[in-house]
Amino acid sequence: MYGFTTSFDGDFYFALERLSEELSKEGFEIYGDLDLQQSLNKKSESKMSAYRLLSVYHAYYAEQVIAFDPTTGTLLPNQIVVWENRDNDVMIAFADPRQSLGLALHPSMLIIAESLRKKLQRVCDNLVD
Numbered sequence: 620m621y622g623f624t625t626s627f628d629g630d631f632y633f634a635l636e637r638l639s640e641e642l643s644k645e646g647f648e649i650y651g652d653l654d655l656q657q658s659l660n661k662k663s664e665s666k667m668s669a670y671r672l673l674s675v676y677h678a679y680y681a682e683q684v685i686a687f688d689p690t691t692g693t694l695l696p697n698q699i700v701v702w703e704n705r706d707n708d709v710m711i712a713f714a715d716p717r718q719s720l721g722l723a724l725h726p727s728m729l730i731i732a733e734s735l736r737k738k739l740q741r742v743c744d745n746l747v748d
Contacts, residue, residue: 627709
């Protein structure tokens, strides 16, 4: 499995707001927010439902990853997807940092990846509380 997913009981935009709050509590910053619904609906005749791709990073861990090897920055950031499914349920999927940072094949990267995963899992868990 390359990540973990949860459903959110509420409005799509409220889910984005809550997600942002929970990420901030764990020290993450959102630096990229791609509205695929808007972008793809402009280029296609089909109508895509709400779909956002968020790029987030944790400054403390990003600094450690880049200090290890500047090229490992290509394995950052953490990606999160928020979308409405066909039943209008809001879904949130988190990429598992162990999958991306594990590509570095170094024990220190796996330790960082596990720390990041735990933080993202807390974010995920707090969205359903």
